[in-house]
Amino acid sequence: MFGAKGEISLELEGLEQRKKVPFKDASGKEVQLPVYSADEDIVGKVNVVLKKGKKLEHQGIKIELYGRIDITYEKNQTSDFISLSRELEPPGAITQNISIPFSFNKVEKSYETYTGRYCKLRYFIKVTMARKVSSNMTKEIEFAVLNTQSEVEENTPIKMEVGIEECLHIEFEYNRQKYHLKDCIIGKVYFLLVRIRIKYMELAIIRRETIGAGAQATNENETIAKYEVMDGAPVRGENIPIRMFLGAFELTPTYYNVNNKFSVRHFLNLVLVDEEDRRYFKQQEIILWRKEL
Known part of the structure; x- marks a missing residue:
C-alpha cells in the first residue's frame, strides 16, 4: 500500500479455477x-x-520467489531452499496505472508445503518497490505445493506378535504398511x-517430527487420532477387527530429511x-502418501 499516492498488489494467473486447500498461517x-x-x-502480474x-x-521494482523452512523449536531458525529474483522495472516514475507480468518457469519445487x-x-511470491525517501513497499502472496502419486510399490502386510511372559500373548496384523491419506486401515x-x-x-496415530539429523536430531511426538478398538475384557481365542478411516483426520504424507532440516513419520500405536x-503398547511405523488432492 502507498497511502496517499496509490497501492500495489500481486495477482496469480488463473487463481479462480485453481484448487485451494486450507493451511494455517x-x-x-x-x-x-x-x-x-x-x-x-x-x-x-504486479498491479x-x-x-x-x-x-x-521509485528506485526499481523486483519480484522474488521463495521456498522457506521455519523451525520454531527452542529458537527460531529460517532457511531458504529457493530464492529467485527478477527485475521488473528500472528506477523511474509511474504516472498511470500499470500491470507488469512476471513468471518463474521450470523452477523445481521438490518439497511439499507443510x-x-x-x-x-x-x-511465496514477494514484490518490492524500492523508494528513495520513504521505506520500501512490499507485498506477498503465498501458495501451496502438493504432489500426488498414482500408486506405491512393495506394499506388504504388517504382522507382529506381542507378549508378556505367562500373562499376555497377542498377534496383530494390518493389511499393509503404506496408505494414502484417504485410505482405510484394516486389521x-x-x-x-x-x-x-x-x-x-x-x-492411535502418532506423528513424529524430527528436527535436525544425526546425533543432534530431536524428536517430538503428537497424537493425531485415537480409535477405540475394544471395550471390555477379551478371552483366549478372540479375534478383534480393526477398521480405521484416515480421511477423517488431518494427516500429511511421510517426509524424510526435508532439505536436511526435518522429517515427518507416522506410527500406529496399539x-x-x-x-x-x-x-501395554506396541508401535509400528506406517508410510503415508498423497493419492489425490
Whole structure:
C-alpha cells in the first residue's frame, strides 16, 4: 500500500479455477492457499494503481520467489531452499496505472508445503518497490505445493506378535504398511493368551517430527487420532477387527530429511489398558502418501 499516492498488489494467473486447500498461517489462522504441483510454472502480474492525479517515483521494482523452512523449536531458525529474483522495472516514475507480468518457469519445487508443530515449509511470491525517501513497499502472496502419486510399490502386510511372559500373548496384523491419506486401515488383533484383566484397547496415530539429523536430531511426538478398538475384557481365542478411516483426520504424507532440516513419520500405536490402569503398547511405523488432492 502507498497511502496517499496509490497501492500495489500481486495477482496469480488463473487463481479462480485453481484448487485451494486450507493451511494455517503464522498466527494459527486457517487460510485457503492455491495449489501448484512441483513442476508447474508460477505466472502472474504486479498491479500498481495510482490515486487520481498522483505520480509515484521509485528506485526499481523486483519480484522474488521463495521456498522457506521455519523451525520454531527452542529458537527460531529460517532457511531458504529457493530464492529467485527478477527485475521488473528500472528506477523511474509511474504516472498511470500499470500491470507488469512476471513468471518463474521450470523452477523445481521438490518439497511439499507443510505446517507442523515446530516446522513450517512454505512458498511465496514477494514484490518490492524500492523508494528513495520513504521505506520500501512490499507485498506477498503465498501458495501451496502438493504432489500426488498414482500408486506405491512393495506394499506388504504388517504382522507382529506381542507378549508378556505367562500373562499376555497377542498377534496383530494390518493389511499393509503404506496408505494414502484417504485410505482405510484394516486389521485384526488375535488373543492367544489372556491372564490379565484388559479394560479397553485403542489404536492411535502418532506423528513424529524430527528436527535436525544425526546425533543432534530431536524428536517430538503428537497424537493425531485415537480409535477405540475394544471395550471390555477379551478371552483366549478372540479375534478383534480393526477398521480405521484416515480421511477423517488431518494427516500429511511421510517426509524424510526435508532439505536436511526435518522429517515427518507416522506410527500406529496399539495400546491395551488393564483394570489397574497399566498400559501395554506396541508401535509400528506406517508410510503415508498423497493419492489425490
